Amino acid sequence: VSTQSTGEGGVQSIAVNNIANQLCAIDNRGLLRLWDITALSEPRLVTEQQCHDNRGLKCTFSPDCSSIATTSADATMRLWSIGEEGISASQTFSSPEQKWVWDAVFSTDSQFIFTASSDGTVRLWDSQIPGLPKQEYAAHQKAVVSIAFWDREAQGFYTESDAS
Numbered sequence: 001v002s003t004q005s006t007g008e009g010g011v012q013s014i015a016v017n018n019i020a021n022q023l024c025a026i027d028n029r030g031l032l033r034l035w036d037i038t039a040l041s042e043p044r045l046v047t048e049q050q051c052h053d054n055r056g057l058k059c060t061f062s063p064d065c066s067s068i069a070t071t072s073a074d075a076t077m078r079l080w081s082i083g084e085e086g087i088s089a090s091q092t093f094s095s096p097e098q099k100w101v102w103d104a105v106f107s108t109d110s111q112f113i114f115t116a117s118s119d120g121t122v123r124l125w126d127s128q129i130p131g132l133p134k135q136e137y138a139a140h141q142k143a144v145v146s147i148a149f150w151d152r153e154a155q156g157f158y159t160e161s162d163a164s
Contacts, residue, residue, distance in 0.1 A: 009027035009028040009029035009031065009056075010027060010028050011025050011026070011027050011028075012026055012027060012028050012055070012056050012057055012058070013025065013026050013056070013057065013058045013059045013060075014059070015059050015060045015061055015068075016037070016061075017061040017065045018061065018063060018065065019065060020037070021036065021037060021038045022034060022035065022036060022037060022046075022061070022065070022082070023035045023037045023043070024059045024061065024068055025059065026051065026056035026057070026058065026059040026070055027056055028055045028056060029055070029056065030050060030051050030052030030053060030054060030055065030056040030070075030072055030074075031048060031049070031050055031051070031056065032048070032049045032050075032051040032056065032059060032068070032070055032080070032087070033045060033047070033048050033049075034046045034047050034048075034049075034068070034082070034086060034087055046085070046086050047085070047086030047087055049080070049086070049087050051070045051072070051078055051080065052070065052072035052073075052074050052076065052078070053074055054072050054073040054074035055072060055073035055074075056070060056071075056072050057071045057072055057073065057100065057101065057102050057103070058070065058071040058101075058102065058103050058104055059071075060104055060105065060106065062106045062110040062127075063106055063107075063108055063109070063110050064109075064110040065082065066081065066082055066110065067079050067080055067081050067082060067090060067110070067127070068080045068082060068087060069104040069106065069113055070104075071101040071102060071103060071104050071115065072100070072101060073100045075094055075098045075099055075100065075101060075117075076092050076093065076094045076098075076101060077092075077093045077094070077101045077104050077113065077115050077125070078090075078091070078092050078093070079091045079092075079093070079113070079127060091127075091130040092130060093113070093115070093125050093130055093133075095121075095123060095132065095133055095136075097119055097121070098117050098119060098121070098123070099117055099118035099119045099143075100117065100118040100143070101115050101116070101117050101118075102116045102117065102118065102143065102144065102145040102146065103115065103116040103144075103145065103146050103147045104116075104147075105147050105148060105149045106127070106149075107149060107151060108149075108151040110127060111126065111127055111128065112124055112125065112126060112127060112134070113125045113127050114147050114149055115147070116144035116145060116146060116147040117143070117144060118143040118144075118145075119138075119143075120138060120139075120140035120141055120142055120143060120144060121136050121137065121138040121140070121144065122136070122137040122138075122140075122144055122147060123135070123136050123137070124136075124137075
């Protein structure tokens with residue numbers, strides 16, 4: 001999969017959906033590309049979308065494969081719906097105090113999204129309701145640049161009680 005042509009920005013993040021038929025990449029100019037990788041020997045560029053006006057930082061698929069979240073130095077996280085012909089803008093998530101949004105991760109059911117920001121805050125958003133975050137976790141003195149989420153209540157996940 002080729003992600004660059006002459007004069008284009010460098011790739012910041014790449015993700016593959018959990019059924020391994022699509023790949024997305026965002027570059028440092030905020031351009032998102034979506035590929036169909038069903039035939040690995042012949043990946044097909046589905047679409048290119050200018051997602052952010054500033055540096056793109058992260059792209060990630062929702063677990064249900066229906067959307068992509070992108071983050072940026074423009075202090076936003078954007079949600080994009082995936083359709084037959086590519087992606088379309090869905091919602092923009094931003095908080096007044098928020099700075100660069102470095103990372104985003106979906107809950108297992110794709111309903112919630114956690115973001116990590118340069119202002120030292122992790123935010124929880126409802127993916128269906130843009131606006132203010134549902135919860136803010138501001139315990140860091142410096143930037144939060146990466147985040148992971150594990151839902152121990154999700155079916156099929158190993159839990160401590162399984163070890164007994």
